[in-house]
Amino acid sequence: xxxxxxxxxxxxxxxxxxxxxxxxxxxxxxxxxxxxxxxxxxxxxxxxxxxxxxxxxxxxxxxxxxxxxxxxxxxxxxxxxxxxxxxxxxxxxxxxxxxxxxxxxxxxxxxxxxxxxxxxxxxxxxxxxxxxxxxxxxxxxxxxxxxxxxxxxxxxxxxxxxxxxxxxxxxxxxxxxxxxxxxxxxxxxxxxxxxxxxxxxxxxxxxxxxxxxxxxxxxxxxxxxxxxxxxxxxxxxxxxxxxxxxxxxxxxxxxxxxxxxxxxxxxxxxxxxxxxxxxxxxxxxxxxxxxxxxxxxxxxxxxxxxxxxxxxxxxxxxxxxxxxxxxxx
Amino acid sequence: xxxxxxxxxxxxxxxxxxxxxxxxxxxxxxxxxxxxxxxxxxxxxxxxxxxxxxxxxxxxxxxxxxxxxxxxxxxxxxxxxxxxxxxxxxxxxxxxxxxxxxxxxxxxxxxxxxxxxxxxxxxxxxxxxxxxxxxxxxxxxxxxxxxxxxxxxxxxxxxxxxxxxxxxxxxxxxxxxxxxxxxxxxxxxxxxxxxxxxxxxxxxxxxxxxxxxxxxxxxxxxxxxxxxxxxxxxxxxxxxxxxxxxxxxxxxxxxxxxxxxxxxxxxxxxxxxxxxxxxxxxxxxxxxxxxxxxxxxxxxxxxxxxxxxxxxxxxxxxxxxxxxxxxxxxxxxxxxxxxxxxxxxxxxxxx
Numbered sequence: 001x002x003x004x005x006x007x008x009x010x011x012x013x014x015x016x017x018x019x020x021x022x023x024x025x026x027x028x029x030x031x032x033x034x035x036x037x038x039x040x041x042x043x044x045x046x047x048x049x050x051x052x053x054x055x056x057x058x059x060x061x062x063x064x065x066x067x068x069x070x071x072x073x074x075x076x077x078x079x080x081x082x083x084x085x086x087x088x089x090x091x092x093x094x095x096x097x098x099x100x101x102x103x104x105x106x107x108x109x110x111x112x113x114x115x116x117x118x119x120x121x122x123x124x125x126x127x128x129x130x131x132x133x134x135x136x137x138x139x140x141x142x143x144x145x146x147x148x149x150x151x152x153x154x155x156x157x158x159x160x161x162x163x164x165x166x167x168x169x170x171x172x173x174x175x176x177x178x179x180x181x182x183x184x185x186x187x188x189x190x191x192x193x194x195x196x197x198x199x200x201x202x203x204x205x206x207x208x209x210x211x212x213x214x215x216x217x218x219x220x221x222x223x224x225x226x227x228x229x230x231x232x233x234x235x236x237x238x239x240x241x242x243x244x245x246x247x248x249x250x251x252x253x254x255x256x257x258x259x260x261x262x263x264x265x266x267x268x269x270x271x272x273x274x275x276x277x278x279x280x281x282x283x284x285x286x287x288x289x290x291x292x293x294x295x296x297x298x299x300x301x302x303x304x305x306x307x308x309x310x311x312x313x314x315x316x317x318x319x320x321x322x323x324x325x326x327x328x329x
Numbered sequence: 330x331x332x333x334x335x336x337x338x339x340x341x342x343x344x345x346x347x348x349x350x351x352x353x354x355x356x357x358x359x360x361x362x363x364x365x366x367x368x369x370x371x372x373x374x375x376x377x378x379x380x381x382x383x384x385x386x387x388x389x390x391x392x393x394x395x396x397x398x399x400x401x402x403x404x405x406x407x408x409x410x411x412x413x414x415x416x417x418x419x420x421x422x423x424x425x426x427x428x429x430x431x432x433x434x435x436x437x438x439x440x441x442x443x444x445x446x447x448x449x450x451x452x453x454x455x456x457x458x459x460x461x462x463x464x465x466x467x468x469x470x471x472x473x474x475x476x477x478x479x480x481x482x483x484x485x486x487x488x489x490x491x492x493x494x495x496x497x498x499x500x501x502x503x504x505x506x507x508x509x510x511x512x513x514x515x516x517x518x519x520x521x522x523x524x525x526x527x528x529x530x531x532x533x534x535x536x537x538x539x540x541x542x543x544x545x546x547x548x549x550x551x552x553x554x555x556x557x558x559x560x561x562x563x564x565x566x567x568x569x570x571x572x573x574x575x576x577x578x579x580x581x582x583x584x585x586x587x588x589x590x591x592x593x594x595x596x597x598x599x600x601x602x603x604x605x606x607x608x609x610x611x612x613x614x615x616x617x618x619x620x621x622x623x624x625x626x627x628x629x630x631x632x633x634x635x636x637x638x639x640x641x642x643x644x645x646x647x648x649x650x651x652x653x654x655x656x657x658x659x660x661x662x663x664x665x666x667x668x669x670x671x672x673x674x675x676x677x678x679x680x
Binding site: 066068072089092094159164172175 | 457459624627632638
């Protein structure tokens, strides 16, 4: 009798454990594990996701991983992506929707060697400029179009290189200017021995061609499904809590990011600088709120392409505040 | 073969589409006629006609709106029957004399049939374009985007592949001749070259981009590294091909080393050399395309694949694949033709 009671109790406990199983969710990041995604790692490690009843798998990105493709193929429920790439993919027929805009400001810039002779964007003619592709080329192509430079085909006025994910082309003088992020590649240049007075930086924000960067995107059918929408709202609430914590406790956030870095490639110094720069892009205004004016600015930049516009028509229903508002409760 | 005449079942409005119905019935009649033994030509003609006319029916049906896929089993049953008729047609075609146009008939029809099935299945099951585009979409890209595809082809194939291939093969050949002459060099070089060739392309490509810059020169360098070793190994094997009796004969004629090399050993090595040339032709193209993933100007077949796949323009990717496959096969074919002309004396051709 005792044995039976014991077994019965054990089974009850097991089933209770199973019943309170957390909701699973997969997040696909835009790049490798680094302070750029500190908010999500902090939310995971500090238990914010667990509190919200979520079991979140964070998939790191990398070269050859396009988050928009991952969500189109069903490999993730929510992704971190840049708006130009998301809007272009939406136009291709993949119905992804912005549910939060984490980065308020753009960190993209073009860094040139002062000794190449480039002083202003008008000097770009005939120069070799580098940009990553895989979805990051859209802001660059918009800017070149705005300046009136042809980037490909007959009679191109600037030579464009598909740069790899390192800063060697600038160090080896294979390119006059390369694309860098304020929080990553620029510091790689400094760390490899270049001095700030040897470099000339053109920030996309200053040039008036900035587009919105890191935001959270989900598929339309996830948002219209009540169960999934609820999961995403809880995820958003916990993630924004994580971001808030990361900005206020940067040293701890850096430690959490380094702990989660499976490759071991990141260093404390680089990540500390990165966390500082990322905080500058995130803070201000309502955390995670997509300002419609900023969205319109990005759409306008992408539409005004003379020869090769990134998108050909104004997107409809590309963003929603529904989940952000649910996350505020 | 009687089973090939499966009658259409259900489907999505057979009777509502007169043209499709006419095609279907005609094809069944023709196929049936093909079964009667009226002589080879008539049999061949009527089965082929049956297959051709039958092929027209599904696309006409699929043109109409409405979900197909599993909701229209009739079309798939008809298609299954059609495949059997096609099989019959192919076997009659393969009985043609294997010369000139006759040799191409069966493979040609088979190829076209595969493309046709690809088109019908993708349209029928509404496969999303980002997973698998239809042959017509790929063909459309090939027809309209030649303005970017032709410079890509020039950059990759004409510049990087051909120059890298030439340098790699010539270098491999001459190192093999030297290694044959100086045995201790051979013993040292062979394992070393084996080591170099075992380094994966994804490892050496970024390094060579750093050394030779972003343009086609670094891709040619990758091709050189990749084609060197097969050429070296095959030439060494070829130089050992002339057997002892033949070499003794040359010795008895008081032939010098150079004379023996030029008159006996190199001609005997030709089949092996061509073997390596054929292997290298496809390897070179693959190496150049992969190397372009690691840094290139915004030009080139490899660049086009990586950039367009990230933009989800999968039809452009398939168009580039088609160009690369065509270029590779034609390169291989050209070398095979030259081989035929140079080594016609070899037993493999005399048989």
